[in-house]
Every structure is written in structure tokens, then in C-alpha cells.
Amino acid sequence: MAVDFSSLAPNTPIVVGAGQHVERDVGTTSHLAMATRAAAMAVSDCGGTGIVENIDTICAIRLFSDSAPNWQSDLGRSNNPPESIATAIGASPRHRIYSHAGGNEPQALLMEFFSDIAAGEREMVLLAGAEALRNQRKAQQQGLHLDWNEEFTAPLEDRGIGNIYPDPQEIANGMVMPLHYYTLIEQARRNDLGMSREAYLDETTKLMASFSEIASNNSYAQWPGAISAAQIRDAEPLTHLYTKRMIAQDSVNQGAALLLTSVAKARELGIPEDRWVFMHGAAQGTDVDVSVRPTPGTSVVAGNVLDKAMDMAGCKPADMDLIDIYSCFPCAVSEISDHLGLPADGSVPLTLTGGLPFFGGPGNNYSMHGIAEMVWQLRKAPEQRGLVHANGGFLTKHAAGIFSCVPSTIDWATVETRISPDATTSCERANNPETGVVISYCVNFYKGTPATAIVLAETDAGQRFVCCTAPTDTDTAQRVLAADPTGERVAVVPGEQEHNWHLRLVSNS
Template sequence: MHRLNATTPVIVGAGQLTQREGDPQQALAPMALAAEAARLALADSGAGTALTAQLDSLVVTRLFSDSTPRRAHGHGRADNPPGAVAAQLGATPRSRLYAEIGGNTPQKYLHLMAERIRRGEAAAVLLTGAECMATARAAVRAGLTLDWQRHDAGEFEDRGFGERLVTPHELAHGLGIPINTYPLFEQALRAARGLSVQDHLVRMGRLLASLNAVARHNPHAAWPSRLAADALVTPSAQNPWLGFPYTRLVNARDNVDQAAALVLTSAGLARELGIAAERQVFLHGACDLNDRMLMLDRVDYARSPAMARTGQAALAMAGLGLDDITWFDLYSCFASAVEIACESLGLAEDDPRGLTLTGGLPFFGGPGNNYSMHALVEAVTRLREAPETYALVTGNGGVLSKHTASVLSARPPHRPWQPPDSRRLQSEIDAEAAPPVTETPEGEARIETCTVMHGREGPQLGIVIARLLDSGARFVANTPAGDPAACQALMTDDAIGSRGRVSPQDGRNTFIPH
């Protein structure tokens, strides 16, 4: 390895674990699990104790239970998550940060901390996160209340919830909740491809089965059982529809106890600590961009302008093309996220290089906002084993809202660190024209996309995004309560583009298909 600039950022440690403790009272709490992943990452560097003493910055991924009331569990919480991790490690970082909401945040903060190292503002950074939703729910089922409360001294920066991702009006109609919202992208994509429901399900099943095949060989996967393509997408008593066209098995599953961590240092500090060149992995390309945050403000539900530009910019920064990449992990909370990522990158869904390193969120597990930390750990492992290769890892936060892409390799960078002009790229995305939105639509309308949410008894509620014929204004509406015929109409081959009538009442819009 040629001698690197002392402030070149380099990943020197990576660690992850999946907790499978059967007794909730014996299981580690979230911040204890995050600290354990951090210990693994520090030890992985080969300079564990010395590196721990050098840590100047610590970032903890935000817990799901601190992200949404729907994930609250009643077991208490660490009121200073970075302080809790630091205390358990015996570390004294001066910069401590608790990240905002988003599956993009592990990569976002990898990029931000790499930039701080490059500027000489940091030299050793720990990024860690964990989820213990499996233990939390197991305890509730057993009638137990766990003591996860921690009070740790020290100041830290809490980034809060971040950008507004949904309005009260959207939420009232079911938007913003991932299991309700990603099916809307899936339906729009199906229509854009001109496929019948059945033909699209077959294609989607093949894609998801390819992810499942990777999970089967990952010792950290929460659900490594073999699942055939048709079994994944065919509804049954054991695999019912949730949000059409998604069955239970193809949804991201957050009922996991998983943690992952990375340690990032300057090349100069890595040399001082004697960290072997074989442990080092470099960030070659990085980009973070956003689509319109609010669902009703999107330009097109079948594509993601930000996802396309993010991937392209990260590759351009690295001086690489798609053919130069050996390893991919495309964020896979739902099939539509992977499909739109493939279209954005120009990557075939059946590319022989594969689309995941972990097995994907439906099969590896969906540990809240921290999933892509696991993908990065897997990438580091592959790149150390094949040091001449490159990996591309993508992530998204919100509902296809916030996008991130990282290009990594064990090969040292061969060009100066020059991040893309994110402001210019973001302004291009923001300049794309979107239709006007109305919260009180009335009259004839044409469906842009739709889904049907199901319960134990079958179809329960249709969610429709449509445009008024007279003005072109976009709106969200629901089918009438207790109207299975209206729900069934939204599950046909030609539902997208069909017409109906919408009317507002008491803050809710009702759509009746023709």
C-alpha cells in the first residue's frame, strides 16, 4: 500500500451480532447490544484497547422506539444513548450524537464523519446501533416489564426526528406507514411496466427468492429458512395479504434483536496504532440526496430521481462504473425499493452478482434504522477477502424519501477525495415539477396508484392516490368503510388509470371506483 495522506478516512473495524436469547429477562437491552457490537468492531481492528482510548466521536443510530409511537414498548429507555454506549466501553469521546430517523442514517453519518476526519476535525469515530424489538415483544407477550432504563452523565446532541415525512392529512388516510405506503410504489411500478398483477407477482417472487437465498447462508439472518418464489408471493392462511400486492412474508420484519458497528479512523492514526493494512477498507464514493419528503408531493411513484442521482454521483466520485462493482447491497425493506433502485442504477434484477450481502430486510431482518450498518459490515468482510474488488451499498429513509450510496474497497483511493456537488444535484431534484395537491377533492378522478390493506377477515381499506380530471390536482382518499367491492376493484389488473368519484367529509376523502 502506498503511503496515504494522514487524514484519509479508513474503516478499521466492523462487528455485528444477532441475539437469540429465549428468555427476555436474560437478553441484553438495546444499548448493551449496541455496546457489544462496538466491542466486536474495536477488537476487529486488532487495536481494541488502544483504539477505544482514542475514540473522539460516537454516533448511535436512533432506536425505532424513539422514532415512532407505534414502536413504543414500555420497558424504559436510555435517556443518553451515546453516553450509555460510551460508559459500557470505558470510552470518553468528546463528540456524542444520537441520529435522527431514517434507514439512510448509518451511511449518512459514515459519510459525514469521513468528511470530518478528512478536515482534521476527528481521528477516531465509532458508529453503532441496535434493535431489541424481538425481546421487547416477547416480554409483553409474557406479561413482563423489563428494566431498560439508563441514566448516563454527559452531554450529547440529539438530532430528533429529522425532516417532516408525513402530514396529519396524509396519516389520516394511511400514508406514511411503510406497510401501507410501499405497496403504492409497487403498484405504480407494475402499471409503468405494463404487467398484469399475476405476471408482476411472478417477477417479484423471483427477485425476493434471490434475497432469501443469501439469507439462508448468513449466520446472522433472523429468518434463514428456504422460501420458494411462488410461496413468497402467493397468499394463504399462513401468508396473508397485508398491503396488496404484498403478502406477510415479503414485508421487512423488524421483530429482531440485532446490532452492528463500524470504527472509522484517519490513516495517520491507523498507522500509529499499528492497524494492519489487511484490516483497512476505504470509502471511495459517497452521496446523500432526498426526494420530496411528503408522499403527495412526489413527481412519479414509479421512480426515484434522488435514488438515481445518488448512485450515479457516488460511482462518479469513485471514478467507477457499474461494471466495476463486485458486491451490491440495495436497501430492501420492500420489493419496490429494490426494483426502483435497479431501474435507477441500470442494474438488472437478475444480475448474477446479486443484490444483497445480508439477505435483505424480509429475511436477514429489519433492525430499524440500523439495517445498512449490517450491510456495511458485510461489505467490509467481503472486501477484506477480495481486496481488489469494490462494493456499492445503498440505503433509504422514510418511505423512499432520503437516499444514500457508498462505494467501498480495500484498495486505497487513487484520486483525491472530492464529494459530489450535493446542492446542485438536490436543486435539480427539487426543480422537477409535481402536480398541485388538494386536501378537499370533489368530483371525477383517475387513479395514479392504490393499495388495499387487509386484516384477519380480508380486505379492510383501500388507499387511493388519484388526480382530479378537471384540474389535475392530486389527492389521497380511502374506499368507503365496509365496502369489499370497492376494495376488490383496486386489486385488478387495470385498477391503475381507472376512474372513480371522490368526495370530502370531516377531513377524510372517500373514493368510490366506477
């Protein structure tokens, strides 16, 4: 299809380069060396000349090791991640940015930098990120003394962790990992659908198997081969709705990068038009905490973000030829596919990469891979359109973009992409609960056996609270698993610490 680029405004922002890197074997490559290799590919991918000298902004996606204690490294770190990348590729940017934490960041930053480029505030932006947790963990296990320290004096805009702050009551009652939050969401969705646990697991493992098949054909996937729904189902159980092979796998060595610029700059640097990819619609928004969402089995903001992006692009879900949905857990996929009216049974491809459980879950940077794949695939079919959805937190922070090689006339300098906070409502939290009705729950397994339970409940006054079984109370956890307590009344007593409430009774009357 012939495309006319002659009438494009010079300040129109475009993606001109994409890069990915994977190291399947364990080695000594650091996180930022991994990101650098992807960045170098993105520079080469654009096909222009004098690219590195013209990069005025480098933004690095925040590493997991700088995001949470569970991923901290004793191998050293860079005090300026974007400058580590700049030094390695020979760039001298005016702006160095280290992003917030969150899987939404690659798409959210793409929107931010499109706006800046359109407004003339930046000319060429390199976005890059990676995780070498596979190397990090092996080195720590083997006691290897790798030195990943880098020290720079160049200025850095470090944006910090961002606004992912679980409520103290959630933490005090065992919600310490994403696994626990997503199981509560998944269980609430299962209840909304009226499905048995067995039927629901059949559905979600079939969905995940379709992702595994796509990953098996992706040369940038961390692991070769595909696994079946039965193998996914039979893996080690983590909670009553998840096995180990259903969730994001972060022990990876993967990096990805994108190169952004304006039409004018692309022409100046000789970047061919067949490398240009446009964004036709985009939106982002933040939901409230899982435990106080009026409908914990879904995220209203996710739907609002999708609708806004679609409206901006003047299209509907059926117009999407390519889709990559964030897939840290099954409900992260089904939340989006449900809203789009797409089946979540594997019959419609919902990923370009193969997803976080099978392609790999490189921390906050996964969606950079999704966008890179989108760029490459759209270049092969310029008339097609594609949707990328990115998710941070616990179906909390959503960002979506609609892409095509067909030129876009959106004025990214003025368009509003944020969903108003007024679009969200929340339930009150009960600070001193005594009794309530079960809304959702999570049964945690240890070595194949139900060990603890976390319950989300609502008081008669409509206030929400989280409670959990006492550390040694495996009987209650087994009762919760055996007889779905949703809609049943529970009683709680104060636990050992502030905000901790022990589940003492599950009535099945």
C-alpha cells in the same frame, strides 16, 4: 494484488473495524446492550491497540422505540444512548451523538464523519446501532418487568427525528404505515411495466427468494434457513401486492457497528493496512412526498444519488463486484437495480446480508450491517469494489457509498456529496378534490380478504390527492382489486375528518 499505501495523505479517512451481533433466541438483552456487543467486536476487529481510549466520537443510530409511537417501549430507555455504549466499553468520548431516524442514516453519517476526519475535526469515530424488538415485544406480551432505564449527565447532541413527516392528507386517508406508501409505489411501477398482478407477484417473489437464499448462509441473520418463492407468495396477504414474507421484518435482536479513523491515527495505533477500507464515491439526497412525485413508481433522486457516487468513484455499474441494496420492500430493490441496469430476478446478487425480510430489519440500523458485510468481504478480495445503497422514509432519503481496499484519493474534507434540491420537482396537492383519474392504488387485506382501498389520483388540473374507501365499504375495495382502476375516473366526498376523502365511485367506462 500489491497496494501502495505509502503516498496516502495522513488525513485520509478509512473504515478500520466492523462488528455485528445477533441473538436468535428471545432473552432480556436491551437495544443498547446489543449495540455494545457489536461495538466491542468492531473495536477488536481493527487489530490495533489502545483503541477505546482514542475514540473521540460515539454516534448511536436512533432506535425505533424513539422514532415512532408504534414501536415505543414501556421497558425504559437510556437518556443518552451513545454514553450507554461508551460506559459499557470503557470509552470517554468528547462527542456523543444520537442520530436522526431513517434507514439512510448509517451511510449518511459515514459520509459526514469521513468529512470531519479529513478536516481534522475528529480522530476516531465509533458508529453503532441495534434493535432488540424481539426481546421488547416478548417481554411486553408476557408482562415481564425488565428495566432498560439508564441515566447519564454527560452532554448529548440529540438530533431528533429528522424530516420524515407524512402529509396530513396522506395520514387522514389511511397511509399510516410504510406498507401503504410502498404499495402505491409498487403499483405505479407495475403499471409502468404493463404487467398483470399475477405476473408482477411472480417477479417480486422470485427476487425475494434470492435474498432469502443469501440470508440462509449468513450467520448473523435473525432466522435460519431459506424459503421459496412459492412460500413467500403463499404467505398471509397484507396488500394486493405484498404478503407478510415480502417485507422488512423488524422483530429482531441485531446490532452492528463501524470504527472510522484516519490513516495517520491507524498507523499510530498499529492498525494493520489489511484492515483498511476506503470510500471512493458517495452521495445523498432527499425526494419529495410519494403522493406528489411526478412519477410515483420511481424516485428520481435515487438515480441522481447513484450517478453522483459512481461519477465520483470514476466507475460504472458493471464495475461493482459486490452490492447491498436496501430491501425493506421489493420496489426499494428494483428501483436501484433498474437504474443500474441490473436484473431483479435473482440472477445477480443484490444483497450481501440477505435483506430486511430475511436477514432481518433492525430499524434504522440495517445498512450498518450492509456496510459491515461489505468491509469483511472486501478484505477477502482487496481488488474488488462494492456499492451500498441506504434508504430512509418511502424511497425518500437516499445515501450510497462505493467501497474498496484500494486507496482513494478523494478529498473528503471538501467534496460535495449532496444532491441539489433543485433536482426534484413535485405536483401540486388538491386540497378540495371532487374528481380525478387514478394514478396508483393500494388494496389492504384483513384476514385474507380485501378490506379497504387507498387511491392516489390526479385532477384535470394536474393536482394530486389521496382518498380511501369508507371504513365499512368493503365492496369498493373488492371492485378495485377485481378491476384495476388505473387511468379510470373516481369521485370523492368529504369523510369524517379533515383532509379525509371517501372514494365513492370507480368507473370502468
